Amino acid sequence: xxxxxxxxxxxxxxxxxxxxxVAKFASIALCLGGGLALTGTAQADDDEFRIDVSGYLRAxxxxxxxxxxxxxxDDKFSIPMARGxxxxxxxxxxxxxxxxxxGRYDKEIKTGYLKELEHLTQIQxxxxxxxxDFMDQYETDDILEFLREYYVDFTLFDRLDxxxxxxxxxxxxxxxxxxxDLIHGFDYRWRLFFENNEDWRKPLILANFNLxxxxxxxxxxxxxxxxxxxxxxxxxxxNIEGGRWIPHPYRGVDxxxxxxxxxxxxNRGDWDDVTFGARWTGTMGSISYSLAYLKTFNPTPIINPxxxxxxxxxxxxxxxxxxxxxxxxxNQVLGDWIYPKIDVFGASINGYSTKLDSTxxxxxxxxxxxxxxxxxLSSSLPGWGGVKEKDxxxxxxRLDKELKLSNWLGTNRxxxxxxxxxxxxxxxxxxxxxxxDFASYGARKxxxxxxxxxxxxxxxxxxxxxxxxxxxxxxxxxxxxLIPAVEVVVGENxxxxxxxxxxxxxxxxxxxxxxxxxxxxxPLGISENSAAFFDWxxxxxxxxxxxxxxx
Numbered sequence: 026x027x028x029x030x031x032x033x034x035x036x037x038x039x040x041x042x043x044x045x046x047v048a049k050f051a052s053i054a055l056c057l058g059g060g061l062a063l064t065g066t067a068q069a070d071d072d073e074f075r076i077d078v079s080g081y082l083r084a085x086x087x088x089x090x091x092x093x094x095x096x097x098x099d100d101k102f103s104i105p106m107a108r109g110x111x112x113x114x115x116x117x118x119x120x121x122x123x124x125x126x127x128g129r130y131d132k133e134i135k136t137g138y139l140k141e142l143e144h145l146t147q148i149q150x151x152x153x154x155x156x157x158d159f160m161d162q163y164e165t166d167d168i169l170e171f172l173r174e175y176y177v178d179f180t181l182f183d184r185l186d187x188x189x190x191x192x193x194x195x196x197x198x199x200x201x202x203x204x205x206d207l208i209h210g211f212d213y214r215w216r217l218f219f220e221n222n223e224d225w226r227k228p229l230i231l232a233n234f235n236l237x238x239x240x241x242x243x244x245x246x247x248x249x250x251x252x253x254x255x256x257x258x259x260x261x262x263x264n265i266e267g268g269r270w271i272p273h274p275y276r277g278v279d280x281x282x283x284x285x286x287x288x289x290x291x292n293r294g295d296w297d298d299v300t301f302g303a304r305w306t307g308t309m310g311s312i313s314y315s316l317a318y319l320k321t322f323n324p325t326p327i328i329n330p331x332x333x334x335x336x337x338x339x340x341x342x343x344x345x346x347x348x349x350x351x352x353x354x355x356n357q358v359l360g361d362w363i364y365p366k367i368d369v370f371g372a373s374i375n376g377y378s379t380k381l382d383s384t385x386x387x388x389x390x391x392x393x394x395x396x397x398x399x400x401x402l403s404s405s406l407p408g409w410g411g412v413k414e415k416d417x418x419x420x421x422x423r424l425d426k427e428l429k430l431s432n433w434l435g436t437n438r439x440x441x442x443x444x445x446x447x448x449x450x451x452x453x454x455x456x457x458x459x460x461x462d463f464a465s466y467g468a469r470k471x472x473x474x475x476x477x478x479x480x481x482x483x484x485x486x487x488x489x490x491x492x493x494x495x496x497x498x499x500x501x502x503x504x505x506x507l508i509p510a511v512e513v514v515v516g517e518n519x520x521x522x523x524x525x526x527x528x529x530x531x532x533x534x535x536x537x538x539x540x541x542x543x544x545x546x547x548p549l550g551i552s553e554n555s556a557a558f559f560d561w562x563x564x565x566x567x568x569x570x571x572x573x574x575x576x
Contacts, residue, residue: 073120080113082574085216089138090525090566095276096141105269105567107134108163108215125190127174130165131215139269145277146267159268163215169255174228188233193226194248196304196317197388197421198373201478201497202447204390204419205371207321208248208302210261210364217270217562218526219495219508227258243307252297256289259296260364261324263463272466272561280465283338285356287326293351293365293396294322300366312376319369327398328464330360330409343404348411350396360409365396383426390419398464407467413458420448434483442481449474468502468557475500489514504530504559520573530563 087106092099109132117124135143143159165171176190197205200222211225230253236245264271265286267279280286289296302319330347331339331354338358339347347360354361370393375386395417400410423446427439434440451460454472462470480495491512498505510524 073118075116075118077116077118078113080111080576082576083110083112084108084572085110086570088568088570090568091564093273093276093564095145095274096138098141100138103138104136105138106216106569107136108132121179123178125174125176125178126172128171129173130171131163132165133160133163135160142267142269142277146279146282159266162262162264162266162268170257184237184239186235186237188231188235191228191230192233193223193228194231194233194246195222195226196246196302196315196319197371197390198375198386198423199388199421199447200423200443200445202419202421202476203324204388204421204447205317205319205369205373207319207324207369207390208250208300210259210322210324212262214262214264214266214268214270218506219524227262229254229258241307242309243305245303245305247303248301250300252299254296256287256296259289260287260322260326263326265326265362272463273564275465280359280362283356283358284328285354285361288329288355288361288363291329291351291361291363291365294363296322296364298366302369304371312374314374315372317369317371319371321367321369322364323367323396325463326362326364327396327412328360328409329354329363330406330411331357339406339409342406342409344401344406344409345404346400347409350412359406365412367392367395381424381426383424386421386423386425388419388421392417392419397458397460397470399461400459402459402461402467402469406465408461408464410459413460415454415458415460416452418448418450418452420450422446428481430483436483436485437487438484440481440483443479445478447476447478462558466556466561468555468560471501473501499557499559502557502559504528504557504563506559506562518575520571520575522569522571522573524569524571525567526569527566528559528562528564530557530560 085106085108087104089100089103089105092101111128111130113126113128115126115128117126139159146159172191174191174193176188176192178186178188181187194208195206196208197203199206203211206222209229210227211222212227213225216224229250231248231250233248234246236247238245265275265280265284267275267277269276271278271280300320300322302317302321304315304317306313306315308314327350329350330344332349333339333344333347339360350363350365369390371388371390373386373388375384377384393416394414396412396414398408398411399413401407423443425441425443428442429439430436431438450473451470456469460470461467462474476497477500478495478497480493482491482493484491491514493508493510493512495508495510496505497507505528507527508524509527510522512520512522514520
């Protein structure tokens with residue numbers, strides 16, 4: 026089975042610690058593939074060499090529809106994001122070798138809203154190692170960030186296809202919440218909530234193999250990540266620097282000023298360690314299925330808290346007792362953010378139901394000893410008690426269907442629609458464990474956290490006007506989002522999209538009184554124990570305009 030774009034292998038960026046390692050990896054890639062290139066291209070006709078270049082130019086503008094309590098002024102109709110992107114996708118065909126390079130350059134305007142958050146960060150972190158320039162987390166700073174992916178494809182043996190280099194490898198069936206799509210981290214700092222996963226996913230250096238087994242109607246995909254990636258390419262990034270997508274009420278609070286973000290050499294999660302996985306996909310009649318194992322890093326960072334009784338800082342926020350996770354935190358002010366290694370056992374199945382005229386999919390990922398922060402729920406730092414490990418199952422059920430709405434809504438073809446239910450089930454759950462979703466938010470995690478998402482796309486005028494509607498809700502804790510949008514296609518190259526991001530939630534964690542200099546008397550907010558995921562963004566309604574020129 027050949028690698029192809031429909032397999033969701035997409036190009037992305039390059040690495041920095043790589044300077045010596047890239048040379049190492051490049052020599053391996055060139056040795057394994059270069060020999061083939063010499064023999065293959067020597068025999069190839071001239072027309073077997075080909076270069077294909079494609080890409081796009083894109084501009085984003087976000088307009089806030091809500092006011093945020095953290096800032097002094099009224100943020101309604103302010104511009105939290107003004108962003109431009111250049112994306113290049115280059116394929117080079119040299120006989121038996123296919124080379125891929127993908128580059129993405131992002132540049133932003135530091136809007137008035139970002140300037141205000143940056144000012145808040147500095148006055149609220151006196152003496153701290155605060156981020157002096159928010160733009161570092163949103164922009165492309167060097168060539169290693171520009172190079173999203175670079176790899177080579179070739180066939181090593183009759184049935185074995187190989188991809189070597191920096192790439193994306195996507196396993197699983199989930200769209201909005203990841204069950205098996207855990208090989209890579211995601212960068213959620215610049216744009217939340219709705220972008221393609223390919224734009225958020227952080228590519229890694231992998232040796233990726235695909236072995237076709239026709240006798241069993243299946244395919245074995247296995248990979249090794251040798252641990253040569255830059256620190257910046259590892260783990261999922263959340264906007265803990267205090268930027269525009271840190272959850273409320275932390276706009277302008279830089280958690281990296283008094284924490285180690287991130288401890289890349291922790292004994293439970295050293296980023297230099299080799300990770301790997303294998304996935305079997307096959308068919309039984311009209312049913313497709315997969316079985317997988319994955320050694321990877323926890324997708325969400327957790328806090329390894331500072332020890333109480335040292336500097337006394339955690340006690341100042343009401344924390345009474347902390348327990349180190351593995352080795353003691355290197356940062357003894359508040360602690361270290363870490364990504365522990367985990368094991369993931371997964372399975373998926375999908376098939377077409379003639380009775381429902383729909384495609385049905387299911388996916389299960391079991392993570393034994395998954396780490397969660399816990400405790401100190403009545404403090405201003407809930408979750409800072411330490412880390413507890415719990416056996417956890419991630420379960421996804423999905424129905425995809427084409428709705429025939431032409432007679433009702435005048436669409437020019439059936440409308441693709443999907444319903445997905447995602448459940449995080451802590452199988453050995455105890456309420457007294459006081460687990461939280463994310464350190465610093467105090468909603469006690471439940472045995473089941475269930476999200477429901479739905480979307481549909483309508484098509485008019487030969488697919489040149491395409492309205493869509495996305496809906497999501499937290500069935501366990503309340504809150505949700507709604508994303509109405511319309512995309513207009515002009516000619517072969519131009520795309521314009523207008524989108525509203527609308528949130529609702531209930532129990533928000535709000536900042537306390539504001540001091541004369543604009544800082545909050547307690548920048549970590551009031552003590553609470555009820556703010557769940559969608560409560561964090563309930564004041565982030567906005568309009569997003571996106572203009573794309575493809576080439």
